Amino acid sequence: MTRIGILISGRGSNMAALIDAARAPGCPFEVAIVASDNADAPGLAHAAAQGIATFVGPKGKIAREAAIDAVFRAHAVETIALAGYMRLLSDEFVGRWRGRIVNIHPSLLPRYKGLDTHARAIAAGDTESGCSVHVVTEALDGGAVLGQARVAILPGDTAERLAERVLAAEHLLYPKVLAEFVTR
Ligand code: GRF
DSSP states (O other), X not given: OEEEEEEXXXXXXXXXXXXXXXXXXXXXXXXXXXXXXXTTOHHHHHHHHTTOEXXXXXXXXXXXXXXXXXXXXXXXOOEEEESSOOSOXXXXXXXXXXXXXXXXXSSOTTSSOSSOHHHHHHHTTOSEEEEEEEEOOSSTTOSOEEEEEEEEOOTTOOHHXXXXXXXXXXXXXHHHHHHHHHTO
16 A cells, blocks of 8 residues: 655645545555645645645745655655645755656646646647646656546637536546556
């Protein structure tokens, strides 16, 4: 059973999908702790209500990453899952967890790294978008893609409507790919 530490900044719907999946019989991972840079992240309250340990990092990147690193090690975390964590991790942090951090990104990487992926896909006239789970490296949204789900862009789609459908795909993709990743 692989122990997962999840990092969030906000809503935490992907976090919730991972927590739910971890409870299913046969799931090869368990959620050991959820940490955030933001004490007000709604996902933290949800995790706590589910009986999962939570942690809020202090202000300042160096202090925050050192604290998260220490608390994850104290909880015997083996793999880190980013789920809407809105800060760039330092090269040093990525190096310490090399090959053991994954992220979900709302585009078909390598297209649309960074923010506003849905608006950019619509503006480009794309007929499909989707989401990707990838290994985290020092390059923003740049590590090896582990799995993707495709979602059609419909005529008249807004970024909000597309985001909603992609999010539903994220909730199915992330647990599946994480399970494959920890048993690879
Ligand atoms: C998701 O769209 C995810 O792909 C991106 O940030 C969003 C987080 O949403 N990295 P949530 O906090 O998991 O609901």
